[in-house]
Amino acid sequence: MLRSLVSRFAFLFAGYLLLVVLSGLLMLHLTEAQRRDALTINLAGRQRVLVQTLVRGALVQAQEPTEANRRSLAEALTAFDATLTALRFGGRAPYLPGSTVEVAPPSNPETIARLDEVIRQWAGFRPHVENLLAAQAGEESFTRAMAELGARSDALLDAADAAVRSFERVATERVERLRRLQEAFVLLALGLLVGGSWWTYRSVVRPLRRLEEMAHRIGHGDLVSPVPALGVGEIGRLAGSLEAMRIQLRATHADLEAQVRARTQExxxxxxxxxxxxxxxxxxxxxxxxxxxxxxxxxxxxxxxxxxxxxxxxxxxxxxxxxxxxxxxxxxxxxxxxxxxxxxxxxxxxxxxxxxxxxxxxxxxxxxxxxxxxxxxxxxxxxxxxxxxxxxxxxxxxxxxxxxxxxxDAAAVALNNARLYRQAEGVGALEERERIAAEMHDGLAQTLSYLHLQVDQALEELAEGADAGDRLVRVRDTLERAIEDARATIDTLHSPLVPPRPLSELVRRAVGQATRGTSLDGTVQMEVVEDWVVRPETAGQVQRIVQEAVTNASHHGRAHRVIIRLYQEGDEGVVFLEDDGIGFDPSRRPSNGRPHFGLSIMQARATRIGGHLSIQSAPGRGTRIALRWPLKGSAS
Missing domain, CATH: 3.30.450.40 (GAF domain)
Known part of the structure; x- marks a missing residue:
């Protein structure tokens, strides 16, 4: 009987399970008993509150008699009477408004005696409450009832307090009994645990340690030492299986080592x-x-x-x-x-x-x-x-x-790397071409456009016999600045990063470059709501976008006033530009049939800094441009 490990562990498990179930049932019973005792003590304690409510309500009724106060006294009288009956004899007692609870009758003689005393005191107190409810304030019967209530209330309160203390003593004794029983279960569980641990060590742990030692030897290459027999049952069969495995490993070890060496070399x-x-x-x-x-x-x-x-x-x-x-x-x-x-x-x-x-x-x-x-x-x-x-x-x-x-697999990776290398070369060349095109458009193309306009006006003045010397001087100065800008652009292509600068400084520089020699020179209004330092990789793109927007407002929009506002919105930086120019339809191509190349470059620049550009315009209604980009990673 109980010779196998399975049956012995099943016996131990059944014992533990029985103790757990009994302990759980005991805890449920203890919890339920505490709940019932707490409810009973709460109801008994509420009796004192009801007595105080009756006395206080009587005083209020004597000073300011109202029908609502009379109803409150009647409800308190009914609640005290019903609760006292339930506490003494068991039954339903009013608890929360509109609900009742079941109360068990007391079995402790002391508690019964205390409740009988409360009933006796209540028997002398209740008629005076009823007389007070039947009389009117100021009547002699009302005055006598008030006097009796004041004289009898202390005795009734003392009796109620004694009943509450009796309920509390009974509840405490019940909890102590249940706790002692629970402690007995704990001691029994500990005894079973100690006995089970001793048996487990003797019948399972010690043999398994022997087997672990032999498995450790086998794992480290000792295939000569035999595995000893360790009795009957599962442990004995496990020892026999380990011995069979040792014999099989010893037979195949040489071949396996040869195969491993060959495979490792390959x-x-x-x-x-x-x-x-x-x-x-x-x-x-x-x-x-x-x-x-x-x-x-x-x-x-x-x-x-x-x-x-x-x-x-x-x-x-x-x-x-x-x-x-x-x-x-x-x-x-x-x-x-x-x-x-x-x-x-x-x-x-x-x-x-x-x-x-x-x-x-x-x-x-x-x-x-x-x-x-x-x-x-x-x-x-x-x-x-x-x-x-x-x-x-x-x-x-x-x-x-x-x-x-x-x-x-290696060939696949190598071929894929070669293809990616070729694609990367093509993408890099395309990005560099787009960058150069943007720099030429924002710098050289705009300067040439301005020079073309100045030369046309100079030719008109010469044709009319006017002096075009001042205009030609401006053309010469502009050519000198264009040469400087071209050299700066070449330097920028080699080293595009500039030192970090405040956003307001970048925008002012872009405005100065875009309005130099135009009708907007000195008339652009800038509102710096918030200012912050911008990283070099973001600064160049923002500066070029602002310069292009102001240039478009002057050359194409014929604007007289441009407002630029710098602020932050959430986790985004915003540059907002608004002009009073002639406006245009962004969805339509220009009259010359060419696309809005400048707007495309502005969109591309916004994308490079992780932002986006919104353009709102209509013929005759000016233009509004908002550049938004994330501040995280772009602010220094």
């Missing part, structure tokens, strides 16, 4: 090859290196790498290493033969002599019937396939799938 070679491939950025070099390494490492006669052409959905033979006559085709449809498994990026697809000639139309028959193929995938997208083949007299190694797969 994986190290694959890792070196992968590092070499990833360091290359030319696609042709990557393709040639992959097929050569695959053939030399895995011992195949032919290695081939095909790349997927997305438009034609076909695999094109990109590189071959081995016999020159092995490759007999240039491409194969993506849904034919070998590619049926490769296109879904399956781990590996192998072909045997039983396959048809259509399995791989790219290789000659001896190789097409005995080769292994793995997909070249990047993030689940097929890029091509890497194949290793041998003649019918040879065989592709069955364990070569893992190595070939790792080579294919």
């Amino acid at each position: 994986l190290e070679a694959v890792n070196e090859i992968a590092q070499d491939l990833v360091s290359r950025l030319e696609v042709e070099q990557i393709l040639d290196s992959v097929v050569k390494k695959a053939r030399s490492l895995l011992g195949g006669e032919v290695a081939a790498l095909c790349l997927l052409d997305q438009p034609s959905a076909a695999l094109h033979l990109a590189a071959v290493s081995g016999a020159s006559w092995a490759a007999i085709g240039d491409q194969m449809p993506a849904g034919q033969g070998l590619s049926q498994g490769v296109v879904h990026c399956q781990p590996a697809v192998s072909h045997c002599p039983a396959c048809s000639e259509e399995c791989c139309p790219l290789l000659a028959v001896p190789f097409a019937h005995n080769h292994l193929a793995v997909p070249v995938c990047v993030e689940g997208q097929l890029q091509g396939a890497l194949c290793l083949a041998a003649a019918e007299s040879q065989h592709v190694r069955p364990d070569g799938t893992l190595l070939l797969r790792k080579l294919a």
Whole structure:
């Protein structure tokens, strides 16, 4: 009986479960008893409050008799009477407004005696309350009832207090009994815990430590020392299983070590090859290196790498290493033969002599019937396939799938890196062109436009015989400033960052550059609600956007007044510009048919700093431009 560990643990568990259930039931009973006692004590204590309410209500009724006060006295009288009856004999007692509670009759003799005393005192107190309710203030019966209430209230309150204390003593004694019983359960549980712990250590822990010691020896290579027998039951069977495992490990240890050494050498070679491939950025070099390494490492006669052409959905033979006559085709449809498994990026697809000639139309028959193929995938997208083949007299190694797969993964990463490198070169060149175009538009193009206007006006003055010397002087000065701006732009292209400056200083500089020599020179109004220092990478973009907006207001909008407001809104910085010019329709092309190139550059500049540009304008209604960008990361 109880010879197995399962039965013994079941016995211990049943004992603990029984103690837990009994302790839980005891706690529920204790909680319920405390709740009932608290309710009873609360009701008993409320009797004192009701007596005080009756006395106080009688005094109020004597001074200011009202029907509401009379009803309140009657309700207190009824509540005291009903509660006293429930406390003494059990039953329903009024509790909260509109609700009642069930009260159990007392069983303690002292409590019963205290309640009987309250009933006796109440019997002499109640008639005077009823007489007071029946009489009117000022009548002799009302006055006598008031006097009796004052004389009898103290005795009734003392009796009520004694009853409350009796209820409290009974509740305290009940709680103490239940707590002592609970302590007995705790002691019993501790005894069971100590006994169970001793048995567990003797029957389970100590044998398991012996087994742990033997497993530790086996784990550290000691396959000679036998595992001792440790009795019957589950521990004995576990010891026997460990001994059988030791014998099996000893028999296979030598072969396993040889396989591990061979596989480790191959994986190290694959890792070196992968590092070499990833360091290359030319696609042709990557393709040639992959097929050569695959053939030399895995011992195949032919290695081939095909790349997927997305438009034609076909695999094109990109590189071959081995016999020159092995490759007999240039491409194969993506849904034919070998590619049926490769296109879904399956781990590996192998072909045997039983396959048809259509399995791989790219290789000659001896190789097409005995080769292994793995997909070249990047993030689940097929890029091509890497194949290793041998003649019918040879065989592709069955364990070569893992190595070939790792080579294919390395090839995929290398090819993807090469493509990304080319894309990055193209994107970088495009961004640089856009940047140069923006700088030319904001600087040189605007200056040339201004010079063109001044030269036209000078020609008109010369044609009319007027003196155009002052205007030509301004043209010369403007050309000198244009040369300086061009040199500054060249320096900026080499080093675009400027020292951090307050936003107001940047905006004033942009306004000065845009209004120099125009009708708006000195008439732009700027309101600095909030000012802050802007990082260099943001400062240049904000300055150019403001300069372009003011230039457009002067040259195109023919504005007489421009207002610029700087402030912060939440976690965004805002530059708001408003002019009284002729306005325009942002959704329509200009009359010359060209797009709003300046507005496009302004939008692009706002995007570069993580912001956005909103433009509101209409013909004859001026223009309002709001630049918003996040302050986080842009403020210094």
